[in-house]
Amino acid sequence: MHPLQNGSQDTKRPGSKPISGAPGWFTETGENNVPSYPGADWFNHVIAEFQNMLTSQGIAFDPENDDHLEKAFSYLQLLARSRKQLEQSLGYNARVFPYLHGENIENGSEIPAKEDTVDGMPITHIVVDGNPCLMDPISSGTVSNLTNLSAQVEGALVTFRYQKVELHSVDEMTRYPSFIEGNKVRTYFYNTDVVCDWEITQNPEASDFSIQISASPSLFAVLKPLLGNMLTPEMTGAYGDLVHEDHAAVQACLNFFEDKQFYGNVAGGRKYLIGDTVKGRAFASMDTSCHFKAKDGLNAPVLDFYAQYQVRKIANVKWKGFTVDGNKKNQSPTNDNLLGSGLLVRCDVVNPYLNGDDVNHTGEFENIEVSDILSNNCRVNGIYLGKLTFVERSYDFDNLRGAGNVSGLFVDNYCEYITFTRLNFQMNTYGIRDNGASNLSFLSGEVCNNTEAAIYIEKSGRNTSKKIISGLKINHNKRGIWIGHEVGAVGKPIDHISVLGNQILANQQQGVVGSGGVDVVVLDNFFSGNGYVSPGVFDDIYMANGCKRWRCDNKHINNGNARNAVRYANAGPDGKESHCYHRVDGTFEGFDEPIGYEPNGDPTLIPLNANTNIIQGVFEYWNTPGLPPSDTAANLKASIDLTKIPLGTICINNATVDGSEKWIAVKPTSSSGSSANISFQPI
Secondary structure, rough: OOOOOOOOOOOOOOOOOOOOOOOOOOOOHHHHHHHOOOOHHHHHHHHHHHHHHHHHHHHOOOOOOHHHHHHHHHHHHHHHHHHHHHHHHHOOOOOOEEOOOOOOOOOOOOOOOHHOOOOOOOEEEEEEEOOEEEEOOOOEEEHHHHHHHEEEEEEEEEHHHHHHOEEEEHHHHHHHOOOOOOEEEEEEOOOOEEEEEEEEEEOOOOOOOOOOOOOOOOEEEEEEOOOEEOOHHHHHOOOOOOEEEEEHHHHHHHHHHHOOOOOOEOOOOOEEEEEEEEEOOOEEEEOOOOEEEOHHHHHHHEEEEEEOOOOOEEOOOEEEEEEOOOOOHHHHEEEEEOOOOOEEEEEEEEOOOHHHOOEEEEEEEEEEEEEEEEEOOOOOOEEEOOOEEEEOEEEEEEEEEEEEOOOEEEEOOOEEEEEEEEEEEOOOEEEEEOOOOOEEEOEEEEEEOOOEEEEEEEEOOOOOOOEEEEOEEEEEEOOEEEEEOOOOOOOOOEEEEEEEOOOOEEOOOOOOEEHHHHHHHHEEEEOOOOOOOOOOOOOEEEEEEEEEEEEEEEEEEEOOOOOOOOEEEOOOOOOOOOOOOOOEEEEEEEOOEEEEEOOOOOOOOOOOOOOHHHHEEEEEEOOOOOOEOOOOOHHHEEEOOOOHHHOOOEEEEEEOOOOOOOOEOOOOOOOOOOHHOOOOEOO
């Protein structure tokens, strides 16, 4: 009822007259047939009731409007709905008292019995300082001796089990006024939809990810991983929309587990814009389907999994399942292998003198998994592996992929004992580039459509350059496998390379080309359609002057081009250093001259055999013109271990500049079967 406002009102409420009789109802035919009358006291009581209700709900009175009660009841309905939502969040058949949102239990409160509730269900939870608490046991009656942990209800002890306070957003949590130490909170929105669990505390640890409660500045909400060990970047504030920069949120997740010193995983499935390098951390796995894109102008690696001196070791973690986009068209050009990479996996080797002790400090990995990673459009390398040191000495990297980079995979020196499976690097300059690593195995996958080479072995490693390349499809590149001629820091050549059982098809130039390489085995590969860009110029396999002791035995099919299946060059400037000891066998179809030889100073090819089905070897030696290989020649370069020469080997005397003197290894009719009884016939 609106206050009286017609000029006849009093600004001060007058005192009430004495009441008379019991409370009753209006009537038109009362005692002595006199109708009832309200009087000023009755109207004033109604006005006071009206004003008190508006004040309790914070509703300002406006004499021009008639919606005050509507506003009050709408607000009460909202509070009731909030309490209903709370009950639903607490579980099946949960009932909360007091009924209205924002009210708390107090000493003297009466908890209704089930027969006194609207739906006949017992009250299961009471609200203590804004926190819903499950009563144990469920009770009803008068509350006394109330604390945050228990109360007496009708004289019996009831303990409380705190439930999570559920709020819509992190922003709402910061403005919630009723938190106390130890509250558990769940929110559903933090810059984007995400479930986050928090605990309220006055003293967060330095390693915590925490947010200050602005409504109670002495309190902080501390983030708790889902399932005890999982975070997503959204839980630390990421947007995941490729519009907002999310580096800090992703890094916060990784730092959390290292700072806490317990193992966890950074999961998620959104796309994150990265404006600074995300650095891998100990204890933190990243087993996720996330997509990380370099922000325009990043000019640094997107991800860097770096076992640094301070960390010493990264162990028992997984980095798998994610995609990296280097966004190279919006970055400054660079040739730096580190700055220009999408993903770095590397260890740190620190000079002990810089650390003031005599210990050789080396970062290292132990029991890590690197797999199912796609890295595209990077300025230099999609994936860079550098100075890797593993406790177990050997590791498997699986399903690494990349396109649009200078090198899809770059394996730098000091890397060793790594096996790669299910590789897929296409449309890069180099699919795989090996810059001096050792003991590597590339065992399955596809390396195709790269503009310089599928695999480029650039130089030898610090110890050895043993490599196995097997089970790959190496198709439609400029070159298939390119073995370089550079030597490592210790002067070792590239050596002990095994190319086994690959499909090497339709590469523009050679399928396998050796600028150098010692003790190279190329066996059981299938070659077809290579050298198509310049028929008659490029062969399936070419061994240049720097190559020694190559063993080739493969299947070759020619599609009518005038070329060789295998061609090799003399090594020395005058023929005297030309003991390359190559052996070439195989099955050749469609070749007029399956094997070609370039003598020093004369690029004319020498046909060795036009029979496309012959199994044969080629061997070079140096001796006086007109003499076959010998094991007794005075010239050391002519002294040959005849037991090492198989029957049917073509032997070329490099004493003749044009390479025209050739012998074939045969066994005399009277031979006892010993290889030492081998003899030679001129051809």
